[in-house]
Amino acid sequence: MTTTNWLIATDLDGTLLDDSYPYLDAARVVDEIQQNHPSTVALASSKTLTEMLELAQCAGHRPFLIFENGGGVSWPQGVLRQPGERRVNGYEVTLLGGDIADVLSALIQARAQHGFQFERFSELSDQRIADITHLPLDNVAPARQRLTSEPVLWQDTPERQQTFVEAMAAANLTVTQGGRFLHVGRGANKARAVKYLRRKICYERGERPRVLACGDAPNDLEMINSADLALLFPGRDGRYLHATDNKHAHAPKAGPSHWLQGVQHIFAIA
Ligand SMILES: [Mg+2]
DSSP, X not given: OOOOOEEEEEOTBTTTBOTTOOHHHHHHHHHHHHHHSSEEEEEEOSSOHHHHHHHHTTOSSOOEEEEGGGTEEEEETTSSSSOOSEEETTEEEEEOSOOHHHHHHHHHHHHHHHOOOEEEGGGSOHHHHHHHHOOOGGGHHHHTOOSSOEEEEEOSOHHHXXXXXXXXXXXXXXXXXXXXXXXXXXXXXXXXXXXXXXXXXXXXXXXXOEEEEEEOSGGGHXXXXXXXXXXXXXXXXXXXXXXXSSEEEEOSSOSHHHHHHHHHHHHHHO
């Protein structure tokens, strides 16, 4: 049986969330869209699983999760027949990237070899993380619980960044530019994680959902380019990602209410 169905893959920071981190409002609009349109929402973020579960558990219709930029995926227990590799707080979890221990040792080695100037997320104090990310101090501990990738605060020249990317590639790792950090992990990205979840939904439910991607930063670009529809949010510099060939719309700013209006608008014109 064919059903018109959407997989809404959405970034969090700078997209569904603004700098006040309105988790309850975000959960409410995620519920609202899933109630009023045949759709499944997948939150797709550079955040950790622990951070994302906090938001997801505020929602009545629990969303799918793509955490650490696609390094891992998670879905509410019971919504798909197949289990994940592990279970955490009512969610099935599967890692698509490698283990974080490999990433950390590659970063330590690259710094020793090339003298790159950067700070690893795990080296930053709670206060610095709060200052840089605008996270409330209480939310820093969940942000540290990383499973598969490490954000890096780049403090070297832009030219040396290319050498860094090459050094990471030699260790089989990829570097993705986020809003504030470079994210280092094993070949995982949001687009690949969306495809993985879509395939799972197709296989298990016999649905072939179309994909609406929502995002603001370069780490969303591949997910946006490979989607059927896109809702673009302005980046920190106020500029939008380049328009793509697929049908897209622009939201004026980040946050739950703009996100909901944007998604409803693009469904209306699709
Ligand atoms: Mg973002």
